[in-house]
Amino acid sequence: MAYEKELDIALLAVQRATLLTKSVYTSHSKGTLSKSDSSPVTIGDFGAQALIISSILHAFPNDEVVGEEDADDLRANPSLKELVWELVQAAKLDDSAAEDKIGGPIKSAEDMLEAIDAGRSDGGRKGRIWALDPIDGTKGFLRGGQYAVCLALMVDGVPTVGVIGCPNLPVDDKTLLDASVGIDADDKEGKGVLFGAVKGEGSTSRPLGPGALLDGNKISMKPLEDISQATFCESVEAGHSSHGDNAAIASKLGITKPSVRMDSQAKYGSIARGAGDLYLRLPVSKTYEEKIWDHAAGVVIVEEAGGEVTDAWGKPLDFGIGRTLKENKGVVAAPKAVFSQVIKVVKEVLGAKQ
Ligand SMILES: Nc1ncnc2c1ncn2[C@@H]1O[C@H](COP(=O)(O)O)[C@@H](O)[C@H]1OP(=O)(O)O
Numbered sequence: 001m002a003y004e005k006e007l008d009i010a011l012l013a014v015q016r017a018t019l020l021t022k023s024v025y026t027s028h029s030k031g032t033l034s035k036s037d038s039s040p041v042t043i044g045d046f047g048a049q050a051l052i053i054s055s056i057l058h059a060f061p062n063d064e065v066v067g068e069e070d071a072d073d074l075r076a077n078p079s080l081k082e083l084v085w086e087l088v089q090a091a092k093l094d095d096s097a098a099e100d101k102i103g104g105p106i107k108s109a110e111d112m113l114e115a116i117d118a119g120r121s122d123g124g125r126k127g128r129i130w131a132l133d134p135i136d137g138t139k140g141f142l143r144g145g146q147y148a149v150c151l152a153l154m155v156d157g158v159p160t161v162g163v164i165g166c167p168n169l170p171v172d173d174k175t176l177l178d179a180s181v182g183i184d185a186d187d188k189e190g191k192g193v194l195f196g197a198v199k200g201e202g203s204t205s206r207p208l209g210p211g212a213l214l215d216g217n218k219i220s221m222k223p224l225e226d227i228s229q230a231t232f233c234e235s236v237e238a239g240h241s242s243h244g245d246n247a248a249i250a251s252k253l254g255i256t257k258p259s260v261r262m263d264s265q266a267k268y269g270s271i272a273r274g275a276g277d278l279y280l281r282l283p284v285s286k287t288y289e290e291k292i293w294d295h296a297a298g299v300v301i302v303e304e305a306g307g308e309v310t311d312a313w314g315k316p317l318d319f320g321i322g323r324t325l326k327e328n329k330g331v332v333a334a335p336k337a338v339f340s341q342v343i344k345v346v347k348e349v350l351g352a353k354q
């Protein structure tokens, strides 16, 4: 299989980092730091970024990484650094052979800071670049809802390997989404899933617990005979995706089921496994540029499960221009068979606002 080593390393790295985020969740009252209300960051973000980047660079020393965070706050605040260092030292996989594959524990607090700062790549069109969101959906993380640890390898600007750890989604692929999944998600039995995909090789899911490298279950989007029966997902945050426009689109498609609101790329994973059908992310702000780490992993997982993903105008997402998708506005993801039907209506709703 192509990119087998990349997928294995990404699965193990994301598994270990997701366990760290869960430990923050239970032992540190869900994080201690807030850069701003609109864009919170927790000690879990720093710890997960350090662990994942050190895993990636151990296995692939010549690759670049675009990571959401940097270590400036930790360098400026020694007690914060100490807190993250404790977390990072405690995060270990049960399986020592698996732990060795991703380079074992980080050796020192300074190495941890360097790993975090190795995520400063500007991205680009050439070569192998990983896009990392150590905690996507931090607001969901803080409110006890959905969040995800997301990692993708882009090759010459094309998302090629994608892994998403969702500690609060049901393990079972067959559990259909309902409105409670986004809000009643707090770490419970039967939760925790790790999605993986390689371009051209399909998408899989497996429990987040031990055994990340088991083959996984093949997942695919639900065949939708009648678009009016679709379940659509959207952000919890109305500032990230226009609930009003999303509702207008759903209504034009004849959809009567209420939307399922959840934070993070758990939305991509959920539609890829057929638990829901559509993901609508209609732009609210004219100036906001979507970040590559918020979409790269989800895009591979949905495409490989039989879906199509473009921006809200039907333009392909361009991951090769830097850290943001600056040539795109919004995101729409749907099964291939109904995609043109959905995007037509999205364009009508957006066009009417111009
Ligand atoms: N105005 C905005 N429009 C779209 N996405 C946004 C906006 N502001 C922040 N985001 C990003 O949306 C992502 C969460 O998406 P979702 O709503 O699907 O959970 C976060 O990574 C967040 O970035 P940040 O972490 O920098 O705040």
Ligand SMILES: [Mg+2]
Pocket: 133, 135, 136, 137, 293, 294
């Ligand atoms: Mg994010």
